[in-house]
Amino acid sequence: MRISELESRTGLGRHALRFYEREGLLVGVQRGQNNYRDYPESAARDAALLQQLQSLGFSLQEIRQVLDAMRAKSIDCAKGARLMADKRIAIEAQIANLRKVSKVLLREQQRLQERAARYGLPKE
Missing domain, CATH: 1.20.5 (Single alpha-helices involved in coiled-coils or other helix-helix interfaces)
Structure with missing residues (x-):
């Protein structure tokens, strides 16, 4: 999905999404031949979880630990x-x-x- 769809599905702006991508919190982002980002379905779920955990006071490092453990299927x-x-x-x-x-x-x-x-x- 393109960033505009991810924005509308998550309520996050493109700058926040790109920041989370740079920080390694949103993974699996591919670039097409046109150099546009293509976000996987999992990015919407990860972004929603990220927002929830941040609202509860989790740091980005703590969120990274949770997301990494979930992705590895070994919590x-x-x-x-x-x-x-x-x-x-x-x-x-x-x-x-x-x-x-x-x-x-x-x-x-x-x-x-x-x-x-x-x-x-x-x-x-």
Whole structure:
């Protein structure tokens, strides 16, 4: 498939797709006689997985490890489980920090609402 089709199927722009190709995250890309890139079907699946893992906080190196293991059909389960556990711990720490920030924002919101009510200012 051409890059325009891959763009529409993945929602990624051509610059991102080419970057991922250069980084070795999208593989199997062929060049035709016209020098156009021809992406395999697997590129759409890999790009979707790549986006999901990035949104979960995985680094490009970690994503490369996952994709390489999937392509090799030989995932080291213990290593994979450790990677998932480490990411889950990091995400839980982020959630805890976000909860703290949320509490601070709620207190400030309440303080400002009380002040607005005291001075007869309209509520937003």
